Amino acid sequence: MKRRGRGIACMWYPIGFTVSANPSAAVVKVNEDGTATVLTGTVETGQGSLTVLGQIAAEALGIATDDVHVVSGDTDTTPMDTGAIASRTTYVTGNAIWLAAEAAKEILFQTAAPMLGVKTSQLEAKDRKIQVKNFPQRAVAIGEVALRSQVVLGQPAIGSASWNPPTVAMDPETGQGKPFATYVYATQIAEVDVDDETGEVEVLRICAAHDCGTAINPMLVEGQVEGGISMGLGMALQEEMLFDANGRHINPNLTNYIMPTSLDMPPIEVDIVQGFDPTGPFGAKGVGEPTAVPTSAAILNAIHDAVGVRITSLPATSEKILTAIKAKRAGERKQIPA
Amino acid sequence: MTDVTMIVNGQTRSASVPPETTLLQLLRDNFNLTGAKLGCDVGDCGACTVIVDGMAVNSCLMLAGQVNGRSVTTIEGLATRDRLHPIQKAFEDNGALQCGYCGPGAIMASKALLDENSDPDVRDIRDALSGSLCRCTGYSKMIEAVQEAARVLRSEERNQITHART
C-alpha cells in the first residue's frame, strides 16, 4: 500500500573559500561603438556563468546583455581566476567584473563630462547613454563617448580590477572567525509516496525556495535548482560507489551506479527569495552548490512522515526502507500484550 | 575492412572501416559529425543517440556495418541555413541545456518522439527522455521545451495543411 508523506529541510551555505584568498581578476574593454568585451579567467562548465558575468558587465555599463561578449578560459589571454568552484563565480568574479567596468566607465565619464558641461560625479550610464543624473535629457550615446575617448583623446576605455572576499582567519582552538564573506539560505519541501510492501519511494513533488541574493538571471537560477535537486535525489535514494573487501570498485559504470533519469524526477516548483547582499555585485550572492544540499534531508523526512521509519544512512534504498518497515512492525507486534 | 554506404542527413556518405567500428565512431571520426557524443560507450547514457530509419538508437551499440544502406539523422541534420529546428529553438529559449554534452542525444530522442507522437503528454516525454542521462538540468526545462516544440510543430503542420488547401 502506498503511503504519502512530506518532509521539510532548510540549510545555509557559504560563498567562496574557507578563509583563504580566492581572488578573481577581470578586464572590461569598451569598444569604440559602445559595445564591450570582458576578459575573465574563469571557465564555463555548464552553469551559465559567462552569461551571468556578461549581464553584470552590461548592467554596470548601462548597455544590454547582447552588447557584451565574454572571453574566458585561457591563461595566455585572460587574467587569473581562482575558478569555477565553491559557488563563487557570480559573487567574486562578478565583483571583479563590476569593479573593472566601473573603472572603464570612469574613463568614459572623464570624456563625457566636458561634452555635457558637468562634473564626472554627476554622470551615470543607462540605456546605452552617458547621461546626467536626475536630468537624463542631457545625454550622449555611449558609442560616441567611447569613440571620442579612444581616437580623439587617446584614452581607450579599458578597466581592470581584482576582488577577494574579506575574511578573518579562524582561531586554531575554537574556530572563531569570519571564514566567509556571505552565505545563502534555502528550504526544500518534498512529498513522497512510499510503498510499504516494497520499500520503493516515488518523489511526487518538490517545492524549493532558494536565496541567491539578487537573481542576475532567474532562468539560470531555476536551472541550478532543478539540477541540484536531481543530484540531491540521487544522493538520497540511489547513488553509491561500492568496493569489495579488497578495495576494488564493484560498480564503476552507469549500468550499476544508479542515478536519476527523467522518470525519477518529480515536478519542481522554484521560488527565488531575493536576499539582497550589499557586498555582492548588484546584491547577488551565488547558487551553484546550495541547490543540492537540503534535498536528501527533505526526502528522508518525508519517508519518515509516510511510513514512520527513520533511515539514518544514505542512500535510502528500497531494501533498507523495507527492512526498517518490517522491523518496526515486528517491534509493534511485540509491544501488544499477549 | 568493411565498406559501408548510408544516407546521413540526406547525403550519401561512404567509408571503409575496420569491422568492429561502431556507428558512433563512424560518425565522429570518419564523417566529422561530432555532435553525437561518447559518454559511456555501452549504451547507458544516451549521449550518442541518433535516429536510424526513424528510430532513436544508441549509436555506440550499433556497428557501422549494421547501418549499411540505411538512413541516419544526426543533430547536424536538424537546422538549415535559415532556420533552427523548433526543438532546438525551444531548448534554447527555455534554457534546457546547461553544459550541453547530453544535448544532441536528448534532442534526437525528442525528435524521434515528436515524429511519432505530435501531442505527447508529460509521461510520454519522460519516457522518451529516459535513455538520455543528464546531470546538469534535472530534465525539467527539457520537458517544457519538448512541449513547446510540439505546439510549434503542430501549428506549423496545421498551416501547411491550410496552405495546401488554398
Next chain:
Amino acid sequence: MDDKTKVLEREQLDIESLGVSDVDLRLPAVVPREPFPIEPLTIDARQQTRAVGQRATRPDGRLHGLGQTKYIDDLSFPGMLHARIKRAGIASARIKRIDTSAAEAMPGVMAVVTGKDIPVNSFGPSFQDQPVLVDELVFHAGDGVAAVAAVTEQIANEALDKIVVEYEPLPAVLDPVAAMREDSPKVHAPNSNIYATKVVRKGDVEKGFAESDHIFEGRYSTQMIEHVSLEPHAAIADWDATGRLTIWATIGRITLARADMSRTLKLPMSRIRIIGTIVGGNFGGKNEITQEPALALLSKKTGRPVKGVFTRGEEFTSTTTRHPIIMDYKTGVTKEGRILARQIRLVLDGGAYCSWSETTLGKACILSPGPYKIDNVVAEAFVVYTNKTMTGAMRGFGAPQVCFAYESQMDEIAKALGKDPLEIRLLNAFDEGSSSPTGQVLHSVVVKETLNKAADRFGWQEPRS
C-alpha cells in the same frame, strides 16, 4: 636519425594495417561547413538595458543545440596520438617492477611514460600527496601506473595489457573509523591516517546540556558518490618548437592547473598555456589536474599532440568523489524545542589523497550545527586516509551530508516534542544579525523567508487530504 626512420616505418605499417589513409591524418584542406541559422538569439531579454534580472538566453546554448560546441574529444589535430593509462587494480601495494618494453615495441605505440619520468611527481591543492603516476607505492585501485600514446585508441588499449607490473600486495584499510586506530595500516606511512582536523567551539556545551529539558543523540552516515559529468575528463597536450606547452583541458580552474603543471614539469609558468574549453559538467570533479602532466611528457617525447580521454570506468575509479561522512549529533533542547546546545563529531572518509579534503573538512565542520541560533556548540571533524578513490570537491563540500544529519535530527526532535517541523525550525533559525557558530555576525539572512515561502508554495499549513 635512424630512430626517427624506425618510428616512421612503424607508423606506415599501422596506417596500412588499419586501412586509414594518410589523407585522414592531414590537415583537411576544406573543412565541411556546418549550416547555421542566421536568426539572432532571443531578442527581448538580451536587448534590455536593465540587464540584471533578465531571463537572457545563453549564446553557448545556441551552439549546444546545434551540436556545434567543440568539447575536447571533438578536437583533432594533425598527427594527434591517443593516450591511455594503465590502472593499478589493487588497493595497496609496493611496486617491485614495471616493464614497459613489450608495449613500447608494439607497432603503433609511440611512447610510454611512468612515474619516474615525471620531474616532480606530486601535486595537490593543500598537501602535495598525490602522484601523477605511482612510482613505488600504490594507494588505491584506480591509481595510474603508466601512460601510453599510440596512433589509435585501440592500439593504446592493447598496449596497456602488454605493460607488466609486479606488485607486492600490502595491507589496505578501507574503513575510516578503523583507519583512525593507531594499529591500522598507514596509507601514507609513517604519517597518521588522520591527516587533518578542525574544531569549532562556542559557549559551554556541558552547561547547555545541563540546562536542557531533553537530549537527543543520533548517528547519521552518507555514502561515496561520483560526479558523473556526462563529459569524461579529457585533455590534449602539445608543444611548440620554442618549448612552450599548450594544454586544452576540462579543468574549471586553469590558473591552478597552470601552477600544477609548472610544479610537476618544472617549467616556468610563462611557458605554459592552459586553455579551458567549454566543459561538459564539473560539479567539483574537474578542479585539479589528473592526466595532464603525463600527456605533456608523452607529447614531448613524440613531438606530436596527445589526447587523453577517460573511460566512464576511470571516471569512477580514478577521479575525485564525494566524502562519505559518519556524523554523531547530540542536541539539547528546551521543552518548547529551542536548541540550547549541540555537540557534533564528524569522521570524513578522506580516500587515498587529500585533494580538496581540507576545504571539505572546514566547511562541513562550520556548517554542521545548521542555520540555527545555538549559544553552545562544539563541532569536531577529522578526515582520514583510506585505500579508496580519493575524495575531493563535490557540489557542497560536506554540506549535503551534514544537512542530512541536522535536518533529520530536527525532525526527530519535532516528532518527540509533538511540534510541527516547520514551527520548530522557525523557532530556532537565524535572524538578520545572528551570530554563527564561529562568532560571525550574519547579514542578508533570509532562512525564515525561505521556510515560509516554500511552506506557502507547498500548502504546508493546509489540512492534509
